[in-house]
Amino acid sequence: xxxxxxxxxxxxxxxxxxxxxxxxxxxxxxxxxxxxxxxxxxxxxxxxxxxxxxxxxxxxxxxxxxxxxxxxxxxxxxxxxxxxxxxxxxxxxxxxxxxxxxxxxxxxxxxxxxxxxxxxxxxxxxxxxxxxxxxxxxxxxxxxxxxxxxxxxxxxxxxxxxxxxxxxxxxxxxxxxxxxxxxxxxxxxxxxxxxxxxxxxxxxxxxxxxxxxxxxxxxxxxxxxxxxxxxxxxx
Amino acid sequence: xxxxxxxxxxxxxxxxxxxxxxxxxxxxxxxxxxxxxxxxxxxxxxxxxxxxxxxxxxxxxxxxxxxxxxxxxxxxxxxxxxxxxxxxxxxxxxxxxxxxxxxxxxxxxxxxxxxxxxxxxxxxxxxxxxxxxxxxxxxxxxxxxxxxxxxxxxxxxxxxxxxxxxxxxxxxxxxxxxxxxxxxxxxxxxxxxxxxxxxxxxxxxxxxxxxxxxxxxxxxxxxxxxxxxxxxxxxxxxxxxxxxxxxxxxxxxxxxxxxxxxxxxxxxxxxxxxxxxxxxxxxxxxxxxxxxxxxxxxxxxxxxxxxxxxxxxxxxxxxxxxxxx
Numbered sequence: 163x164x165x166x167x168x169x170x171x172x173x174x175x176x177x178x179x180x181x182x183x184x185x186x187x188x189x190x191x192x193x194x195x196x197x198x199x200x201x202x203x204x205x206x207x208x209x210x211x212x213x214x215x216x217x218x219x220x221x222x223x224x225x226x227x228x229x230x231x232x233x234x235x236x237x238x239x240x241x242x243x244x245x246x247x248x249x250x251x252x253x254x255x256x257x258x259x260x261x262x263x264x265x266x267x268x269x270x271x272x273x274x275x276x277x278x279x280x281x282x283x284x285x286x287x288x289x290x291x292x293x294x295x296x297x298x299x300x301x302x303x304x305x306x307x308x309x310x311x312x313x314x315x316x317x318x319x320x321x322x323x324x325x326x327x328x329x330x331x332x333x334x335x336x337x338x339x340x341x342x343x344x345x346x347x348x349x350x351x352x353x354x355x356x357x358x359x360x361x362x363x364x365x366x367x368x369x370x371x372x373x374x375x376x377x378x379x380x381x382x383x384x385x386x387x388x389x390x391x392x393x394x395x396x397x
Numbered sequence: 398x399x400x401x402x403x404x405x406x407x408x409x410x411x412x413x414x415x416x417x418x419x420x421x422x423x424x425x426x427x428x429x430x431x432x433x434x435x436x437x438x439x440x441x442x443x444x445x446x447x448x449x450x451x452x453x454x455x456x457x458x459x460x461x462x463x464x465x466x467x468x469x470x471x472x473x474x475x476x477x478x479x480x481x482x483x484x485x486x487x488x489x490x491x492x493x494x495x496x497x498x499x500x501x502x503x504x505x506x507x508x509x510x511x512x513x514x515x516x517x518x519x520x521x522x523x524x525x526x527x528x529x530x531x532x533x534x535x536x537x538x539x540x541x542x543x544x545x546x547x548x549x550x551x552x553x554x555x556x557x558x559x560x561x562x563x564x565x566x567x568x569x570x571x572x573x574x575x576x577x578x579x580x581x582x583x584x585x586x587x588x589x590x591x592x593x594x595x596x597x598x599x600x601x602x603x604x605x606x607x608x609x610x611x612x613x614x615x616x617x618x619x620x621x622x623x624x625x626x627x628x629x630x631x632x633x634x635x636x637x638x639x640x641x642x643x644x645x646x647x648x649x650x651x652x653x654x655x656x657x658x659x660x661x662x663x664x665x666x667x668x669x670x671x672x673x674x675x676x677x678x679x680x681x682x683x684x685x686x687x688x689x690x691x692x693x694x695x696x697x698x699x700x701x702x703x704x705x706x707x708x709x710x711x712x713x714x715x716x717x718x719x720x721x722x
Contacts (some may be wrong), residue, residue, distance in 0.1 A: 212601055238606030248599035250592050260585060261592050265604040313603060
């Protein structure tokens with residue numbers, strides 16, 4: 163569903179990705195693993211068009227989207243939950259979710275998706291008119307995911323959903339990610355520091371380091387791979 | 398009191414009716430206070446339109462007076478300079494003259510909007526202080542351009558503008574500006590403006606074309622500022638480039654900040670209170686501006702969020718929606 167070939171991205175003079183190729187199969191959960199500064203966030207941002215690509219190709223459903231503007235990619239079904247839960251702090255929960263459906267006109271389907279999100283995260287429904295800036299970290303993450311779901315994506319990219327969130331909430335959020343994948347058949351591309359948890363719910367993984375793809379493989383194998391164990395799970 | 402929200406059609410109609418009423422009784426009012434009132438209405442339009450850019454969309458424009466100048470001079474060209482060449486227009490009287498004035502004002506607004514588009518397209522990719530500098534530069538370019546143009550009167554200014562600004566046009570412009578800006582922001586489309594302000598990356602990631610949002614806000618803001626400029630000129634009957642300098646832009650920014658960034662009602666109140674207040678302080682002579690500055694400083698310390706606070710409007714929006722649901 164999502165094909166990335168030889169992607170190069172630079173910040174000014176510095177090249178952050180030196181030609182990364184990944185492939186995300188439809189209906190699967192795929193994880194990107196790597197240390198801080200490896201280029202995971204850069205890759206996701208390049209995929210959603212937030213930063214320009216220097217070389218390489220991005221294909222969604224076999225169509226080239228390498229040069230498309232972010233809002234066009236959202237319309238094509240590629241949603242991005244940015245790192246650090248960027249919710250609209252001065253808008254209420256309901257408005258944040260409404261923003262998720264910004265490009266959609268199908269009111270009844272939007273209402274259904276809204277119900278789905280409230281079902282996944284009942285906490286959001288309890289606080290419907292609360293300003294997003296006053297929510298806890300975990301609740302903001304739920305909101306960011308819910309907002310992305312309302313754009314009716316086929317592929318959802320999640321950047322560090324566990325960042326700065328209590329472990330118990332992290333568990334809950336990961337359970338819901340699996341739920342989203344199962345119930346909606348949504349393809350998910352996950353970037354996560356918590357390698358163990360990420361590989362547990364994924365079917366495939368890519369390991370990135372300093373802008374290069376090191377190796378990849380089925381999640382089951384990566385979990386036992388000594389290189390992964392040593393570098394990311396503390397041996 | 399929900400129906401007195403700034404975006405309801407009822408409010409618009411009531412406002413327009415009040416404008417008409419004011420027009421009818423204007424003959425019996427003290428001319429001095431009436432003129433201050435008209436100036437206050439013009440300031441409301443200016444503040445509300447700048448609030449769309451600086452408050453709701455979160456950009457920092459320092460060139461609002463430049464758009465005013467474009468509107469004022471364009472409209473004045475049509476009502477003052479053009480009739481010298483075209484006797485047909487010079488012969489207009491009564492209602493048809495008023496219509497010609499409204500047309501001129503709209504053209505003035507259009508010209509300002511065009512400038513807003515031309516300036517906005519390349520520069521709204523810039524953020525914060527960079528944008529402020531570009532818009533500041535734009536305002537200065539307009540001022541210097543007018544100053545060096547002999548047809549427009551140069552530094553002497555342009556005098557003899559017909560006194561066409563009426564209570565009805567002023568108050569209508571204020572009311573319509575409030576209505577347009579209120580509605581823009583309250584629509585789902587307009588939520589994109591608030592989203593752009595809150596977090597540009599997140600806005601992009603949900604599909605908002607943030608550049609287009611910013612340019613739109615800029616163009617609408619410039620359009621209203623241009624029309625306000627036309628009314629301003631035809632109220633004073635004399636315009637010169639220095640009236641539309643940097644200080645005028647700052648004055649409008651101050652209104653927006655005092656009123657509370659992102660609160661249409663707040664900046665309207667600030668515009669009215671400040672206009673009347675500054676007039677009342679006229680007998681303080683040289684102390685007037687000192688006190689003005691001190692009041693602003695004290696007010697900002699006591700109430701940094703402005704008259705209405707930044708969040709007042711958005712909160713009420715959610716509540717009214719829930720009620721409707």
